[in-house]
Amino acid sequence: MATTQAEQRVSPRAVQVGRRPARRARNGPLAVGLTLPALLIFAVFTILPTAYTFVISLFDWNPLNVAQSRFIGAGNYTKLFGHATPSFAASGLTSLYFTAGMVIGGTALSLAIAVLLQRGGALLGAVRVAVFVPHVTPLVATSIVWVWIFNPQFGLANAVLHLFGLSGVDWLDNSATAMPAVLAYSLWHEVGFTVVIFLGGLSVISGELGEAARVDGANRWQEFWYVTWPQLRPVTVFVVTISTISSLQAFTQFFLMTGGGPVHATTTLSFLLYQEAFVFFHTGYAAALAVVLFVVTALFTLLQFRTRRSSSR
Amino acid sequence: MHVRPGGAPSHVRRRRRPAGPVVRRVVAVAVGLAFLAPFWWVVTTSLARTSDVYRFPPSLLPHWHVANYARAWAAAPWPRLFGNTVLVAGATVVLAVLTSVLAGFAFGVLRFRGRTALFTVVLAVMMVPQTVLLIPDYVIAQTADLLDTYWIQILPWGASVFGIFLVRQFFAGLPTELFDAAELDGAGRLRMLWSIGVPLVRPAILIVALNVFLGSWNSFVWPFVMTSSPAVQPVEVGLATFYGAQGTDWTGLSAAVTFTTVPVLVLFLALQRHFLTGAYSTAGGLK
């Protein structure tokens, strides 16, 4: 179940548009009236603001004194490709690192756990709940817990390494390990949701094909690879898309666990946007970042619609 | 990948068993414990004396030192923060369910000119990430004098694309005849929506409500940017503030994390069937 507001906006892609026979009654005014409250909220807080972002991105905006703002045209956009640190390109790569980790790692991990936990009795049911629980916990609360887990001197993570005779790691304080550490936390938090999506997918696929494959002498792995997984294709596409979009937007764990550091190693586009807008108050530049982020997300969304349409043919 | 126990040829088996039962259970339990370990760790820390915490390797047994809870509880206006969260989440749920049912009914049952166009608008809303909205909505809230109020935490989330889709989907799945009973005027159709429609789509409403409630409860960056006084701030922002101010008091922090998270966990455990059904039904729609 989606638990962030971002996901709420995303999940519906799961639901197919059904075809209904024509209804004869004239419902125009009523229908418009019924959709109006929702559309009004979207208009005021989503649609107009999106356009407004574009306007702000053309200004050297002074939030302290708007009268001192200057129109600079594409100035903020050319700055995106300038020498600011962390550069737009570097943050893009950091976002890509995180997103790839979440999408590839998350999909593989949740698929594996789903296969492990499918069907089965009360014990496996309890494990399903255990895997899902982290997903309903607030990101603020559990990010704090994981900062403590990753404490190099007294934390659980190094205690586990110690148990296996390995030496401790600086986790969040080393630019090489900070992102893997945030990824570990984020996977812990997000995987429960995608596991359940895969379980839902596994519960409705046909078992007969698998039987047939086994009759033909396929082993478990071949059965999974050639028979089960292909049937989960729409579910996988959904999981990949939702993970991509929510990873691009991830912010809270970076804010609390690393503050974008060390050495910008965890400054993703979302974090950079926040930092430029609400720490350094380079509002116009941040708005330009937002426009780019919007275009990237919209492209992913459209791509997903495309894939969906072609896969359902 | 795995050695099958016994010598029976595989095609004789009727039941589908992806792994040997014992191995599978052991692995499953290990996975479950791995996911639960952070919970155990934070509760243990919250009950430890400071001298137990700064020890390596750490002790994994709780010491029942409940003074940490008293200290953490006294350090911030938690009841007010909890109240704010419940109020904001509750009002958001009411508003989002209402707008979802109305719009979902219109899109799912009624046929009208401009339906496709309006629906495309709703689809387009999904393409806008929350992060993008922070800046313009902040400026709008500033202009409309909504900064640091409950309103700016409620209104923007009072319409949910997910909610509209789900409700619409449920309505679309109902037999056509239900709403064809008579030629009705607008008010008649509204009554019909209320008396027949709403009870039939109750499962969808519950899923939407849970979704929106958790989304609101767990949200951080939005209220963090839009509000500044504890009088209207939700508990998660209060927790982040507490972390900023008392970042070295790990036992107290762990206590605060525990008592702020328990309400969400209780809600989840009480209603976990619905949560899981919600996720399942999301996947079901993918077929």
Added chain:
Amino acid sequence: MPQSPLTRAVAVLAAGVLAAGGLAGCGAGSSTGKTTVTFMETMSSGTLKSSMEYLTKQFEKQHKDIDVQLVVEPDYPTLRNKETAALAAGKPPTIGQAYSDWAATYAKSQVLVPLDGYAGKADVAALYPGVRSDLYLPSDHKLYMWPFNKSVVIQYYNQKMLSGKGKSAPKTWDEFAATAKAVSGHGTVGVSIDPGTSAGPAGGEAWFEILAAAYGTPVFASDGKPRFTSPAAVQAMTYLADLKKAGALSLGKNYPGQVALGAGKGGFDISSVASYFYNQQAVGGKFPMGTAPLPSGPAGAANQLAGTNIVMFAKASDQEKKAAWTFMKYLSSPDAQAYWASHSGYLPVTPAALPKMADFIAKNPYQKFGADALKTAKADPPYPWVTKAQGELAVAMQSALTGKQTPAAALADAQKQAAAEAKSGE
């Protein structure tokens, strides 16, 4: 519109939501003939919080017509964020804590009131000279700030651990390095620091600035220009990198020096005098905690005058401004400063407070050498880009100390960024 159960339900729900919104108004609180002064500050925990609240209450007792509301933020980056947000929303507090470079930014946007009309000559003359010079902005040489919480950096150390190795508090940075290395090992680290991030430089970054000054060149010239690539800065960074390599220095977050010292796993904590009560509580009497002035470098003793001043925002009414000034002046009065210094750990901003806190000074020698340092400690110059440039230094430290870049290369990068920022900020 005809009444139906649904429309009624809608009406009831709408009313409920409206009522919810109405509650929002409750936070503000309307005045009851009193003048309200809102003060945005960061005294959010420990004795800082309690002594701030105590002083406010005392003031309200003396001035029955003024109501002071403290708006508390957890840390300085958040404070700045919220001050700017409130200014942007057109609802700034009456007064707020501010570093001098924030004040420069605010003044440039014309949202501050100069205090020349409020502070008399005698008021200014009563302050320490170092404190005084930090109150004016170079843009128009007007008085924009009034001092509040001033601090310098000192060394805290585990006496038992040091004497176990036959050492005492080091007098030079070379001795410090030798001692830190001597106590390290077996889970103990000489000193733990938090450089902070680009968005929020922290205590470790301040230490670096002091080291650079102790090696001969402060990192900011008096006109605010960054000088991060000076031989002194590179030496300072190399010094820290060597400690890290030797396992005598570790990086962390959230006052790691205090945590390690308190846990008996750290030899030193290089930190502000404002950490005194926190450190004492963390140590909790498990061993004697020593305090000493910072060691000196080849160029002599160096220290940083840190802490913030108070600024007054332009939006307030004349009456509110007057009341706010009364409060600001009260906070810097010898009595209030004597209480503040002996309960918060900060240093008094006026020497007139010293006789009123003789007992405390006798028992807590750090206040004595702290106040001595106040005479020579330098504050970073008040230019809008300074915090951002400090953020670049924090990043350079992370990079150099984790071996990602050489000290010189990391500093060169930071210099490039900071110089560009200074140029666009002019």
